[in-house]
Amino acid sequence: MELTAEDRGGALLISVMEDRIDAVVAIQFRDRMREETATAHRRVVLDLSRVAFVDSSGLGAIVGAMKQLGKERRMDLAGLTINVAKVFRLTRMDTVFTIFDSAVAAMDHDADAA
């Protein structure tokens, strides 16, 4: 499970470099997220623009990655592809996460808030 993490002016941008977050990699994804988010950043942005497919296991792992940040930190999502956005909509998890069209839009929002 390949993730890349970049410090972007106060926020941590994590990009998923795989095209699927499914039952095969769900646990691995959550573990890798724990490693990459072991920083002092209060805001994490997860860029899903390369991910074409997320199933309910993958969705659960994304929720788990958000929960393991604790209450003092937040995780936003960016760049959801059509079918991934649909999973969030059908499960109404789009009401729980703040979702941006792209990583760039998510970072602009951070600059506004600062």
Next chain:
Amino acid sequence: MVSNACAERICAGGPGCIEMKMRFAGTPESVRAALNGVRGWLSQGDYCDESCGDAELVLAELLNNIAEHAYAQAPGGPVDLSLARCQTHLCLQLCDQGLAMPDDRIGFRTGPAPDALAEGGYGWALILQLSEGIQYCRKARTNCMRLRLRLRPPKVPVRHGR
């Protein structure tokens, strides 16, 4: 919404109906490979990406259920998948030799409340919202699930003028 009757055929088999059968092990890795195969088979038809994505998601959830629950005590048992696609629908049948599905497992449309931040339990909500005509039956230690999904054509670009 859910019928327990066992239909004789997976679809009415209208004109232009194309069928495919696969057998594979009920493990996450084999499920992923099978989904890849189904996606390739669907791409030979004239369907929009979103429809194909819906079909892949429903099939993934059904197969994950078999791998995780039906074969919880016998990992990697066989899964038989039969598919039939026509211009408007994908009909599918999935059979496994695992544990019977508990009665309360099927038929509810809403998954966990979003605020609960559940890390699982979304599968059936997705299946039920994206498919129709679900039937489940158990016969001779075999679970069979049948359902149907709507397939839509690719979006046609809007033509301006004449």
